[in-house]
Amino acid sequence: MLELEQVSLQRAGKRLLWQVSLQAVPGELCVILGPNGAGKSTLLQVMSGYLRPDSGRVRLGGQDTVGLSAARLASLRAVVEQQATVPSGWRVSELVAAGSYFAAPGQQAAAMAQALALTDTSRLAQRRLDSLSGGEVQRAHLARALCQLLASTQPERYLLLDEATAALDFAIADSQMAQWRQLAQDLHIGVVAVVHDLNLALRHADRVLLLQDGCSIAFGRTADIMQQARLEAIYGIRLAELISPDAGIRAFVPHTTR
Amino acid sequence: MIRLSLLCQCLLAALLLTCLGSLLHGSGIVWAMLHGNQTLPALQLQLLLQLRLPRLLVAICSGMLLSSAGAAIQARFRNPLAEPGLLGIYSGAALAAALALSLGAGILPVSLAGFAGSLLTLWLIRLLASPNGNGSRLILSGVAISALLGSLLTLLITTLPDGALRSITFWLMGSFANAEWPQAWLLLLATPLVWLGLFRQWRLLNALQLGEATAFHLGFDIRRGAWLVVCLASIAAGVVVSSCGMIGFVGLLAPHLTRLLTGSDARRLLLAAPLLGAWLTVSADWLARSLLAPAELPVGVITSLLGAPFFLWLLRREQESPRA
Numbered sequence: 001m002l003e004l005e006q007v008s009l010q011r012a013g014k015r016l017l018w019q020v021s022l023q024a025v026p027g028e029l030c031v032i033l034g035p036n037g038a039g040k041s042t043l044l045q046v047m048s049g050y051l052r053p054d055s056g057r058v059r060l061g062g063q064d065t066v067g068l069s070a071a072r073l074a075s076l077r078a079v080v081e082q083q084a085t086v087p088s089g090w091r092v093s094e095l096v097a098a099g100s101y102f103a104a105p106g107q108q109a110a111a112m113a114q115a116l117a118l119t120d121t122s123r124l125a126q127r128r129l130d131s132l133s134g135g136e137v138q139r140a141h142l143a144r145a146l147c148q149l150l151a152s153t154q155p156e157r158y159l160l161l162d163e164a165t166a167a168l169d170f171a172i173a174d175s176q177m178a179q180w181r182q183l184a185q186d187l188h189i190g191v192v193a194v195v196h197d198l199n200l201a202l203r204h205a206d207r208v209l210l211l212q213d214g215c216s217i218a219f220g221r222t223a224d225i226m227q228q229a230r231l232e233a234i235y236g237i238r239l240a241e242l243i244s245p246d247a248g249i250r251a252f253v254p255h256t257t258r
Numbered sequence: 259m260i261r262l263s264l265l266c267q268c269l270l271a272a273l274l275l276t277c278l279g280s281l282l283h284g285s286g287i288v289w290a291m292l293h294g295n296q297t298l299p300a301l302q303l304q305l306l307l308q309l310r311l312p313r314l315l316v317a318i319c320s321g322m323l324l325s326s327a328g329a330a331i332q333a334r335f336r337n338p339l340a341e342p343g344l345l346g347i348y349s350g351a352a353l354a355a356a357l358a359l360s361l362g363a364g365i366l367p368v369s370l371a372g373f374a375g376s377l378l379t380l381w382l383i384r385l386l387a388s389p390n391g392n393g394s395r396l397i398l399s400g401v402a403i404s405a406l407l408g409s410l411l412t413l414l415i416t417t418l419p420d421g422a423l424r425s426i427t428f429w430l431m432g433s434f435a436n437a438e439w440p441q442a443w444l445l446l447l448a449t450p451l452v453w454l455g456l457f458r459q460w461r462l463l464n465a466l467q468l469g470e471a472t473a474f475h476l477g478f479d480i481r482r483g484a485w486l487v488v489c490l491a492s493i494a495a496g497v498v499v500s501s502c503g504m505i506g507f508v509g510l511l512a513p514h515l516t517r518l519l520t521g522s523d524a525r526r527l528l529l530a531a532p533l534l535g536a537w538l539t540v541s542a543d544w545l546a547r548s549l550l551a552p553a554e555l556p557v558g559v560i561t562s563l564l565g566a567p568f569f570l571w572l573l574r575r576e577q578e579s580p581r582a
Contacts, residue, residue, distance in 0.1 A: 050474055074477025081475070087336075087467040089522040098468065101461040102477045148476065 001025050002077075002158050002190050007046055007056035009214075016042045017214045019056070024190045024207070026156055029181040031201040031222075032194045034211035035235055040194040041082060043211065044162050047192060049073045061156035071102055075152040078145035082162040084137050086129045092116075092140045093125040099144040103151030115147035118183065135172045138164060142176075149189055159183070161193040165200065173197065177204040199251045202226055210234060228252070262526050265519055269533035276537055277318065280544040281310050284551070308438075316437035317543045317557075318536045319445035320498040320505060323452060325512030325535025327494035329527045330456045332513055333463040334487045335397060341509040342495035345400030345488070349407035350379025351499040352429045356414050359422045365436050369444075369500045372429070376496025379403065380489065396488070432503035432558025434543050441501035448497045455490045456528060459483060463524035505558045507565030508538055514572060 002024040009017040017039050024030040032040045045051040046058060049065040058065040060076040068076075078099065096115055100108040116122040119139045129137060142164070149157045161180065165173035177193070177200050184191040184206075195201050201208055201222065208225045210217040212234050218225045231252060232239050240255035290299075327342040335344075343349075354375020358368045387399040415426060462483045465473035474480050498505065512535035513527065520526040542560040549555060 048475060050471060070474055070479045071477040074475065079472070079475040081469070081472055085468045085472065087522065089517070090467070094464075094523060095468075098461075098465055098476055101465065 001059070001061070001156075002047065002192065003057070003059040004043075004047065005057040005059070007043075007053045007058065009042065009046060009051065009053050015214055017046065017053070020209075020211070020214070020216045022209050022216070022219055024158065024192050026158075026188045026190045027185055028206040029177075029184050029191045029193065029204060030207045030209065031205035032192065032209045032211060033198065033201050034217075037213075038211040039214040040211055041162050042214075044079075044160050044192065044194050047158075048077060048079050048160050050079075060158065061154065074102060074148060075154050076156070077158040077160055078148040079160045080138075080141050080145045080162065080164045082164075082166070084134075084141045084164075084167070086137060088130060090129045091125070092121060092127055092129060092132070092143070095129060095140050096121075096125075096143045096147050099147030100151040107151050111147050111151035114150050115143045118146055118187075119143040119179075134167045135169075135176075138168060138176070146183070146187075149187070156190070157187075158190040158192065161191065163194050163196060165195060165197070170197075173200060174203070180204070181206070198226070198231065202250055202252070226252075262520065262529065265530055266533060269530060269537060273318075273533055273537045273540065276540045276544065277314055280317075280540055280547075281306070281314055283544065283548060312439045312442035313434050313437040313543070314540065315442040316445055316502055317434050317539045319442075319449040320434075320502055321508060321512070321536035321539030322449050322532035323445070323494040323498050323535075324505065324509040324539075325516070325531040326453050326456055326528055327491035328509030328535075329513035329516065329524070329531045330459070330463060330487050331491040331509075333522075333524050333527075334466055334484055334491075336467060336469070337397070338514070339510070340397075342491050343404075343499070343504070343509065344397065345383050345492060346379050346404030346407055347376045347492045347495040348499050348504050349404045349411060350382075351376040351496055352426075352504065353407050353411045353414065354378070355429050355500065356411055356418070356426050359425050360414065360418055365438075366440055368425075369441060372500030373496050376492065376499060379407065380492045380496075384485075427556070429499075429503045430558075431556030432499075432505035432561070433546070433554075433556040434502050435554055437502060445497060445501060448494070452490050452494045452497075453528070453532060456487065457525075459487055460523075460525040460528060463487065463528075467522065503556075503558060505539065505542075506562040507569065508535055508542075508561055511561075511565045511569055512538055514569070518572075 004020055004022040006019045006021055007017055008019055020043060032043060034040050042051065046053050049068065052066060065073060096112050099115065100111050103111055116125055119142050121139050121143050124132065124136060124140065129140060132140065145159060149159060165176055168176060180191045180193060181204050183189065205222045207220060208222050209219045210225060210230065217234060218230060228239055228241050238255040239252045242251045242253060324342055331342055331344060332338055332340045351372040355368050355372035358371035363371065383396070383399055383403060387396045415423065418426060462473065462478050465476045465478050466484065470480055513531050516527055516531040516534050520530050538561065543557050546555040546557040546560045
């Protein structure tokens with residue numbers, strides 16, 4: 001289990017996170033939702049061990065992240081960052097290989113091939129990153145992070161995604177999130193994603209954490225948490241809930257009077 | 259992309275030929291051999307062993323050190339303008355050397371003072387920048403220190419007598435003319451150590467291309483690893499500048515040229531760049547010696563004179579070519 005226990009963090013006198021708790025388990029997609037500035041990305045950085053909380057605990061598969069080496073952390077979790085970097089001249093295969101630098105030499109090739117296949121990037125392997133579209137770059141970075149997890153021998157592994165759909169059009173974003181959930185089930189890894197789009201979360205998340213001003217408002221099963229009144233309070237606008245009866249799809253849209 | 263082994267073989271061959279030419283040029287040995295003279299005059303052997311050979315070794319090693327340090331430091335800071343002297347190492351070494359000169363020291367003590375000066379600058383930067391892995395703060399501290407030490411150097415130079423002034427010009431321009439066996443031994447020792455230390459970090463240097471946060475996420479201890487790279491590159495700069503002065507543009511140009519041939523993978527880059535860098539310095543030294551013979555130009559003048567326009571051309575070319 002990836003477990004946050006009463007995590008608080010301050011920077012420059014400003015309270016960024018206050019007593020946030022969360023449990024993510026392998027096989028599930030857990031989504032962190034909240035308005036801009038709620039502390040979603042900060043929370044993800046605390047989970048990844050990049051930021052150390054002022055108080056509270058972060059455990060990855062039972063191990064407290066404080067005191068774990070960078071290499072050890074890398075065997076337990078992989079991260080796809082908010083801004084997908086495109087170093088000049090790199091090929092997709094070189095990017096994905098970076099995920100397996102710490103793997104045993106025999107495992108590197110297998111992990112790479114599997115990561116490329118899972119993200120449907122095998123045919124892009126020899127292409128240069130700066131010649132790819134935004135969605136393809138995003139998939140290449142996902143492959144890099146998956147390669148890191150596939151090369152690890154730890155029993156429990158987690159994939160952390162920070163607004164990885166922000167630059168994608170809604171169709172690609174939707175298929176990406178469906179893919180994350182599929183990967184979580186197929187590889188039995190825990191996926192935690194910061195997402196901006198309510199409806200993507202509604203459609204694909206197993207669990208949701210609602211965050212506002214650094215505080216956890218609610219955490220639990222998606223259907224239980226994503227209630228209209230609660231979301232209206234967090235985002236400070238009126239919402240309308242739309243339901244497509246034949247497809248069984250729910251969606252929220254802003255309900256503003258012109 | 260050319261195959262790496264082929265590229266390295268070509269570079270090695272070019273380097274060896276240039277070395278041979280530089281070593282024997284104008285020594286009369288080839289002439290003597292052509293005429294069936296088996297024995298070399300003692301004076302010429304002396305010239306080769308005591309002057310030409312150490313000078314050649316110093317040129318090779320400094321080219322290798324500057325280019326591998328340049329490649330590593332450009333990768334570490336994700337900045338194509340970075341070079342080994344970025345953090346004020348050159349200024350620190352030059353200031354210490356000028357101080358030693360003004361006290362009337364000889365060539366070797368001045369070299370040692372220069373090296374000590376570069377290490378002192380590195381320590382000062384470590385103290386001021388508290389290297390917690392934040393690259394831009396490190397660079398800015400280095401720039402400030404470089405400016406400070408540079409102005410101190412100018413201040414010192416204005417008070418120097420004429421004789422010392424001529425010697426300090428050697429530091430500012432860079433030259434292999436004073437290279438003798440002690441410097442050659444120092445460089446022969448430092449080059450493999452520094453290169454091996456940098457080469458062992460190729461994975462980290464690649465990961466840093468993705469940003470410091472990503473490199474951490476991939477499992478690298480940025481605090482320790484990146485500081486090690488900066489230290490090794492600075493030591494390389496210090497060793498070179500203390501034995502042959504400031505040789506401009508090699509540390510910047512050689513990695514860029516190599517990147518054109520190998521791509522930006524740090525492992526390939528660190529294998530090919532030293533060969534190219536050594537070829538550059540050896541050729542520049544040969545030119546510096548023979549262009550206005552018997553007078554001699556500072557080698558730093560040649561590298562900058564040829565390097566700067568070439569670098570500008572390279573920039574234009576990179577901009578124009580579509581990134582496909």
